[in-house]
Amino acid sequence: MQLNWLAILGALYALFGLISPAFASKGDYGHYIGFRFIGSFAQVDDTAGQNFSGSLKVNNKKDVVAGNAFIFGYRWKSLPIRSDIEIAYRYRFDHDLRDTGDPFHGYENNLATLSGLINLIYEYRNSSRITPYIGSGIGWAQNHANVRLSDLSNGGEENFEERTENFAWAVHLGITWRFDDRWDTNLGYRFINLGELESGKSNTGNSFTADNYFSHDALWTVNYRF
Secondary structure, rough: OHHHHHHHHHHHHHHHHHHHHHOOOOOOOOOEEEEEEEEEEEEEEEEEEEOOOOEEEEEEOOOEEEEEEEEEEEEOOOOOOEEEEEEEEEEEEEEEEEEEOOOOOOEEEEEEEEEEEEEEEHHHHHHEEEEEEEEEEEEEEEEEEEEEEEEEOOOOEEEEEEEOOOOOOHHHHHHHEOOOOOOEEEEEEEEEEEEEOOOOOOOOEEEEEEEEEEEEEEEEEEEEEO
């Protein structure tokens, strides 16, 4: 499933590449690559437990998460837009739960996400080196739950994991500062929905799910124009 989504994203970007050279001009327009730093205020909502002996208690549904991304894009000359494909990885989200029944179980879920987005960005082009932009993106996200189950009554532990494939979407805005003929940097905000997650099952059949993993992202990107 992961390879299929990446193949689709790659094919769409290749299509952009076949169409775009007719409008290309070195430096101002044409292809670019970028490296992105992601700072995220993330949240997991609508968590539910399966086969719990008691009620579910969510100890931590919000966390600050970091990530990185590679950008492959094209800035159009004939239209005030740029289009790009983004491959990103978000590191550990601490999603901690408790089963308050007997025995008393704790679940430490280290959640990570691999994603691919196709973004379409409208630029407000002007005579300065500062360009405001607004845009949106759609794509795929794989949420990887790596769970440590602790029996808090006797100290026993068990580890299990699950990967969940999702549709992802995003909206974002920001500014681009062109500080060199070939280089620019973006500062932006993004809201992104990364879909659902599943924990996998313990040896006794216990598991949990969540319907909504979303994030408010602060983005800093450095781009090189060909």
